[in-house]
Amino acid sequence: MVERPRLEADGLVRAFDGRRVVDDVSLSVGAGQILCLLGPSGCGKSTTLRMIAGVEHPDAGAIRVDGRTVCNGIDWVPPEARSVGLMFQDFALFPHLDVAGNVAFGLSGTKADKRARVEELLERVEMSDHIASWPHELSGGEQQRVALARALAPRPHVMLMDEPFSGLDNRLRDEIRDHTLDLLKEEGTAVVLVTHEPDEAMRMADEIALMREGRIVQRGAPYNIYNAPMDRAAAAFFSDIN
């Protein structure tokens, strides 16, 4: 039996003021796979992720998580019940909870189980020393790392990442990105990663999808897209990789 993709989206459409900013987007991602969504600013990447997360309503199309329909024009599963995590750069922490409280927020189980999970995740994002700190005591980059840990904590089956690493300085960015994506792979999460860094996409992606003006215009293995870009604009995107 062929394993079902963890995430399937079919024919997603979203228009604002009569303009289709997402125009018939379909994608699927298997367990432990990373799909990188690349494309110029305004081409519809964030809107696509927001529809999958359930914080934006599609005008048309269907979304399934582990084969279960979460949205198809009739059925609607709310964001918190989809097992879909969404991470983006400006994700704010809860100011009234300390770091441990923030990371434990979406967790169920015994106190000891939750504590173990919180400690594991803070180690991944190199924030163990700050387990009892308050958000206002942390730098922006530190807050972002805690927000990453919080998004990972409930083990969502699908993780949508909208340039979540872009606010971090270089060394931290590479390390935390690698730790985070390794963890997601180990846990069998299906990942959609939006990035504007071509070398990040080449290194991390199992598949790349190029988006333009609301549509996916090319998709394939990183190596294939790099070697056979569909046009000059696609080639230009990869040209500064060294």
Ligand code: ADP
């Ligand atoms: P990307 O993430 O690829 O930069 P977005 O999905 O954020 O692109 O936006 C795609 C287009 O849709 C942009 O032109 C943006 O201005 C427009 N857009 C996004 N959200 C809204 C909204 N709530 N109302 C009106 N226009 C929007």
Ligand code: MG
């Ligand atoms: Mg965006």
